[in-house]
Structure formats: C-alpha cells, structure tokens
Amino acid sequence: MLQSPTDGGADRGTAADDRLVSIGTVLTLLRDEFPEVTISKIRFLEAEGLVEPQRTTSGYRKFSADDVERLAQVLRMQRDHYLPLKVIRDHLDALGRGEQVRLPAPGTPSDVSPGGDDGGTGTATADRLGRDELLAAAEVGANDLAEWESYGLISRVPEGGYDAEVVNVARLLAELGRFGLEPRHLRAMKAAADRESGLIEQVVAPLRLNRNPQTRAHAETTTKELAELTVRLHAALVQTSLRVRLY
Secondary structure (H helix, E strand, O other): OOOOOOOOOOOOOOOOHHHOEOHHHHHHHHHOOOOOOOHHHHHHHHHOOOOOOEEOOOOOEEEOHHHHHHHHHHHHHHHHHOOOHHHHHHHHHHHHOOOOOOOOOOOOOOOOOHHHHOOOOOOOOOOEEOHHHHHHHHOOOHHHHHHHHHOOOOOOOOOOOEEOOHHHHHHHHHHHHOOOOOHHHHHHHHHHHHHHHHHHHHHHHHHHOOOOHHHHHHHHHHHHHHHHHHHHHHHHHHHHHHHHHHO
C-alpha cells in the first residue's frame, strides 16, 4: 500500500484540505512503486475518467488518499496484467460496487484488444497515447496538433501513438501560441532539443550497451540526471541572455 499523503504538501486551510495533495506530491508518492510515472500520465488518466481530483478555485488539482490509491490500482493493472484502460475502468467500477473482479494471471496479456481505448488512432496506455487521448489530455484542438506535427514540434513514436510526455509539449506550445509565438518561430527550440538529446545519447550509449544489468540501470539514472541538468542550464542561459538584452 502507498504511504498516506496526509502531510504531502497539502494546503493548511481546513482539516479537509489537509487530506488533499497536489499533483506533484502524488507523483512523489507513486514513484517508489512506479518509477516511470510522470505528471503527464496522471493528467492523461484523469482525462480518461479513471480518477477525478478536486479543483481549487484557482483550478489546481487536489488529490485525496483514495485518488492516489486508485491511480496505483490503475498502474498495477496495466503493468502486471496488460489491461486496456476501458477494462480497468470497468474493473474499478465493479470493485466500487463491492463486486469481485477476476484479473488475468500476472504477466499474461489480456485477450481484450486495447484498440478500443484510442478510437483507432494507436494503442493507448499510461505510457502511450492515441491521437484522441492526446487532444483530450492536453486540451488542445486537432488543427493545432496537425500544425505542430507539420513543423516537427510533435511526432509519433515509431511503434505508433504518442509518448505521454507529449501532453506537456502540447500544453506549452499552446501557451506560447497565446503570446503570438507560432510553430515556425519554435523550430529552432526543437532543433536545439534534438542536439541536446544527441549529446546525452553519446554519453550514455556505452552504458546502455553494457551486458551488466546494474550498468544498464545506471544508464537510465544518468540519462535522467543529464536531462535535468540540460534543462536547468538551458533555462539559466535564457535568463542570462534576457538580462543582457533587456536590462
């Protein structure tokens, strides 16, 4: 079971508020068991109706302990039983009614096709989104997505569908668009990100090719650390450049 999120960064208003936590705290609580979970995945599962956090007057999500445990159940069913989201939703609804649910044996793919979860636009999982799921989770329009794809700002993964992190990309592109920054203006940022990714790949490639499982695991940790440092450096360089230009 997950640790209770009672003190996990909740607001200090009322006793009820003390039992609610932010999406960032939910991420921290889940990552011990699910290291690959991201905020984008949590938002995606919310968009799919698998969890319904409360909202503050400012629109921020607040999750209860039951919400966190429900998310953990969803992720377990996907990880251990390969169940599509529609089936998971039905199982959770049945459990909520006090009914017993039979799950396939752990590690055995379900005989239910997951294609129904994405409207025929690619298999949808917590790690992979179909087109409709991406539009719903990012709250953007189909025309915007098509334009971003035409400029190479968003692309499908080779296996089909979109990586869950693309939800964040789409949201940020939409926000920048409100300031008048069009996709053609942002191609340089995508090119810079690709170059930075290539640099990180050069560093970790020898580790990933190593036969030692611990070394390969170290490669994953190193990749995340380098990515975080790269993002921080990029932000610092932009801030420094703006100070020179504007002040």
